Amino acid sequence: MSNKEPEKMTNDRILVRAIEPKDEEAWNKLWVEYQGFQKVVMPLEVGKTSFARFLDPTVKLWGALAFDTETGNAIGFTHYLSHLTSWNVEEVVYMNDLYVTEYARVKGVGRKLVEFVYKHADELGTPSVYWVTDHFNHRAQLLYTKVAYKTDKVVYKRIGY
Ligand SMILES: CC(C)(COP(=O)(O)OP(=O)(O)OC[C@H]1O[C@@H](n2cnc3c(N)ncnc32)[C@H](O)[C@@H]1OP(=O)(O)O)[C@@H](O)C(=O)NCCC(=O)NCCS
Structure with a gap:
């Protein structure tokens, strides 16, 4: 894989x-980059387990990768479950994660x-299909408003988990 002309990547190469x-x-x-974006560091075991689950036909957790066909570089992913x-x-279906590496965005x-x-x-x-995002993630919402509608729900989580 190379980083050949990533700045010239065009839509037809995805x-x-x-x-x-x-x-x-x-x-x-990309998973490590994504953790940086989310300001978390996950144990290696989490990545290994999730990756194995994407490939396990008995588990309803899936992953997809986006590639730049010109360079062969993986440039984004999504993970989702049912x-x-x-x-x-x-x-x-709940879309758990969506990530595009910086140079390939927009x-x-x-x-x-x-x-x-x-x-x-x-x-x-x-x-x-549904998903959640941070209310301040305006960049992501520029995409979301084009492919989905925004609900009135607010997400709560049990304290400590
Ligand atoms: C959110 C994210 C996945 C979007 O991916 P992307 O490849 O940049 O998005 P796309 O290029 O497919 O779509 C962007 C859409 O929003 C619009 N858009 C994006 N940025 C824009 C900007 N700065 N100004 C105007 N419109 C913009 C585009 O016009 C496009 O609409 P179109 O498909 O009708 O042309 C990407 O920015 C990312 O990975 N961000 C960091 C991680 C993140 O926030 N993940 C989501 C967590 S919920």
């Missing part, structure tokens, strides 16, 4: 596909990753 076993190193590099809900007969990569999740959700017969 490929999104499901994560494969050979992607672990490339995914891990769960039961008391509000639907079918399960719903070129349509994030949108293609969301569209990949939508397509897979449709194929699974669970077309309802």
Whole structure:
């Protein structure tokens, strides 16, 4: 893999596909970047476990990577899962993570990753997809307002977890 002309990356060079076993190193590099963005440091075991779960056909946690087809570089990822809900007969999909490496942003990569999740959700017969974001993440919301609608919900979490 090289970093050839990343600044000239164009929309037609973006490929999104499901994560494969050979992607672990490339995914891990982005996963570390993402933790920096989120201001967290996760134990290595978390990354190893999640990556194994993406590949496990019995686990409803999936990962997809975006690539620059010209350089072969992995430039973004999404992770998503499906769960039961008391509000639907079918399960719903929760998009857990979305990340595009800095140099590849605002070129349509994030949108293609969301569209990949939508397509897979449709194929699974669970077309309802939702996610949460920080209220101050205005950059992400520039994309989200184009592909989704904003709900009135506020997220609470049990203290200490
Ligand atoms: C949020 C994030 C995934 C978006 O990915 P991206 O590849 O930059 O987004 P895209 O280029 O696909 O889409 C951006 C859309 O918003 C618009 N947009 C993005 N930045 C913009 C800006 N500065 N001004 C105006 N519009 C902007 C684009 O016009 C585009 O709309 P379009 O598809 O109709 O043309 C990326 O910025 C990122 O990884 N950020 C850091 C991590 C993060 O915040 N993750 C989300 C956590 S919830």
